[in-house]
Amino acid sequence: xxxxxxxxxxxxxxxxETVTLSCTYDTSESDYYLFWYKQPPSRQMILxxxxxxxxxxxxxxxxxxxxxxxxxxxxxxxxxxxxxxxAAMYFCAYRSFNSGNTPLVFGKxxxxxxxx
Amino acid sequence: GAVVSQHPSxxxxxxxxxxxxxxxxxxxxxxxxxxxxxxxxxxxxxMATSNEGSKATYEQGVEKDKFLINHASxxxxxxxxxxAHPEDSSFYICSARDVAGGAVDTQYFGPGTRxxxx
Numbered sequence: 001x002x003x004x005x006x007x008x009x010x011x012x013x014x015x016x017e018t019v020t021l022s023c024t025y026d027t028s029e030s031d032y033y034l035f036w037y038k039q040p041p042s043r044q045m046i047l048x049x050x051x052x053x054x055x056x057x058x059x060x061x062x063x064x065x066x067x068x069x070x071x072x073x074x075x076x077x078x079x080x081x082x083x084x085x086x087a088a089m090y091f092c093a094y095r096s097f098n099s100g101n102t103p104l105v106f107g108k109x110x111x112x113x114x115x116x
Numbered sequence: 117g118a119v120v121s122q123h124p125s126x127x128x129x130x131x132x133x134x135x136x137x138x139x140x141x142x143x144x145x146x147x148x149x150x151x152x153x154x155x156x157x158x159x160x161x162x163m164a165t166s167n168e169g170s171k172a173t174y175e176q177g178v179e180k181d182k183f184l185i186n187h188a189s190x191x192x193x194x195x196x197x198x199x200a201h202p203e204d205s206s207f208y209i210c211s212a213r214d215v216a217g218g219a220v221d222t223q224y225f226g227p228g229t230r231x232x233x234x
Contacts, residue, residue, distance in 0.1 A: 037225075043154075043207065045225035091159060095223075101148050101165055101173075104211075104223060108159045 002027045004094050006107035013082045014115050020067075021077045021110050023092030031097035034068065034075045035104065040088040048090070051075065053097070079112075087114045118144045120212050122226035129200055130234055137195045137229045139210030145190040146212035151183075154207045154228075166193045200233045207231075 003026045013019035025034070036048040051059045051068050058066050063080045079086055092107040119142040129135050139149060147168050152160040164174045164185050172185035182204075184196040193212075197204055210226045 042227070043209075044227045045160075045209065045211075047222075047224075101167065103150050103162050103165055106159045111157075 002094050002105050004107035006110050008110045010111045012113040018080045023075045025094050033095045035093040036077045037091045038088045084114050118214050118224045120224045120226040126230045128232045134198045139193045141191045141212040144214040148213045149193040150211040152209045202233045205233045
């Protein structure tokens with residue numbers, strides 16, 4: 001079974017600075033998807049960014065980018081120019097490539113605080 | 117992006133009663149929906165996978181007779197907590213996968229339902 005590990009329970013960053021959240025995963029599959037979800041205090045899960053494992057290029061979405069290292073099974077999230085609204089729980093997630101029935105496997109999350 | 121709604125957002129009930137939570141995909145069809153439970157400051161725990169027109173697949177340790185899931189249409193799945201007890205108090209989140217237009221890997225989440233059992 002696949003597992004996702006987020007080794008940083010809490011992180012903090014100064015407003016306008018850059019922060020990197022770590023995520024590693026374990027799988028024997030070669031094709032899969034990786035995600036970062038954000039859960040603000042409202043508890044609504046929001047998709048931040050997605051990476052297909054077969055793509056070598058790292059995904060980017062505005063201020064959010066990932067460092068995907070397939071051999072190392074690492075998938076870190078970099079948030080640039082941090083804003084107060086970025087404060088939230090961030091969950092790294094894995095999904096097998098095959099079948100729409102396959103659920104997401106979540107890490108335990110990292111709570112990010114943004115300091116004004 | 118696609119929208120998933122949940123109703124109710126909050127519910128308080130007495131021990132021993134049953135509570136139904138609805139999950140709807142508002143602007144897309146979802147052949148598969150997922151139900152999660154989340155404890156305070158914890159990650160999401162998958163309870164079951166719900167497929168339209170068939171029985172749900174429950175995760176190990178989740179009582180299927182207690183957490184009844186029905187996925188009667190491509191836009192609606194329901195979770196019924198039967199004979200609720202205080203230990204069932206939690207935050208329940210549904211999620212639906214949009215399989216149209218090639219977006220087979222796009223999963224959207226509802227806003228969650230906070231259940232409190234007295």
